């Protein structure tokens with residue numbers, strides 16, 4: 001017989017979405033088991049730019065206090081096209097509690113979430129455990145079967161949450177229909193020491209025709225660099241040797257030429273991101289819901305992946321805890337179905353807006369040739385010269401939660417008296 005664990009909620013995936021959800025549920029006295037396939041949080045390059053609204057959420061959850069040494073504020077943004085600055089923004093111009101995006105590598109963030117959760121009764125994180133199939137009770141999902149180090153076991157739960165990322169197996173097994181939209185480019189990431197001529201707080205985007213790079217200062221004194229390659233073009237780039245990467249940087253950012261030759265000596269010093277977006281029309285079915293990248297994979301533009309993962313988690317925790325406590329003697333399955341549908345209703349417009357801005361930006365990046373290039377530069381300059389328009393666009397991307405909170409306070413779980421968040 002297969003061993004079994006029981007909880008009110010089973011979360012598959014201990015990334016930003018899964019661990020934030022589990023912590024927020026446990027703080028509301030909902031029992032939760034997180035199933036995470038990896039044994040450690042030592043992922044690099046992934047989701048390190050945190051949007052201001054998520055900085056605000058993490059701050060409210062008491063998680064940033066112990067993480068200051070792992071973070072760096074981004075205070076300015078600057079886009080150059082063909083060597084000229086076409087758009088710049090200063091985040092201190094925005095009157096918000098948390099105006100700045102932040103660089104925060106995932107390992108310390110995930111450690112802090114796991115540590116805060118681990119101090120609460122009802123929170124269990126199972127590492128090196130992989131969800132391999134869904135359990136069903138008729139048409140309702142009732143948990144997952146997992147493979148751990150000592151063999152198979154089941155986790156039974158009233159609600160199963162697929163927080164297992166952009167290649168979600170839970171989404172696949174749930175048979176919820178989805179559409180994967182590949183974009184025209186992939187992305188290569190690496191880190192390099194920050195040159196003296198760059199301050200540590202400016203996010204730079206450099207565009208030359210249809211080639212572009214992101215240059216994001218990060219901790220301790222590095223720059224995280226991402227540059228585009230044609231879709232599926234990694235093999236060709238690699239075949240030309242690492243000098244191809246060095247030459248791309250000579251063109252886009254000569255300031256880092258020396259550093260790149262020093263620290264990126266082989267392709268193993270880089271990481272590739274296959275860029276696509278996923279549209280899932282319905283995020284839930286009875287007994288199951290998807291969140292984060294599993295529900296809506298986004299592109300790297302404007303660092304929105306982690307932001308929407310964390311926001312999903314905070315909203316879903318409130319809805320789900322309400323379903324467990326607020327349905328009196330009613331049917332919990334029904335209450336959870338309503339909660340997951342309400343969750344999607346509350347979140348999907350904001351995700352759709354982020355996706356639409358990203359896709360427009362992706363199209364602009366892909367333009368090449370004299371006339372399309374001129375058009376792109378004109379649009380950036382127009383936005384740059386119109387303060388109201390610039391504010392509206394940036395506020396829509398970076399501050400929707402903080403703005404909404406001024407009208408209707410956003411609810412996060414009460415923090416325990418002595419918060420153990422580091």
Ligand SMILES: Cc1cc2nc3c(=O)[nH]c(=O)nc-3n(C[C@H](O)[C@H](O)[C@H](O)COP(=O)(O)OP(=O)(O)OC[C@H]3O[C@@H](n4cnc5c(N)ncnc54)[C@H](O)[C@@H]3O)c2cc1C
Nearest residue numbers: 013015016017037047048049131164165292293303305306
């Ligand atoms: C190279 C790269 C750079 C990025 N840069 C940024 C950025 O700067 N800013 C930003 O906001 N976003 C960025 N993203 C996107 C960001 O990483 C994701 O949007 C974010 O991590 C989504 O969080 P999540 O919790 O939904 O999924 P994930 O972070 O993918 O977490 C999913 C978890 O599920 C686990 N898992 C998967 N399958 C199973 C299974 N069957 N059983 C158990 N566990 C399982 C995985 O091990 C993983 O820990 C980047 C992504 C990549 C790949």
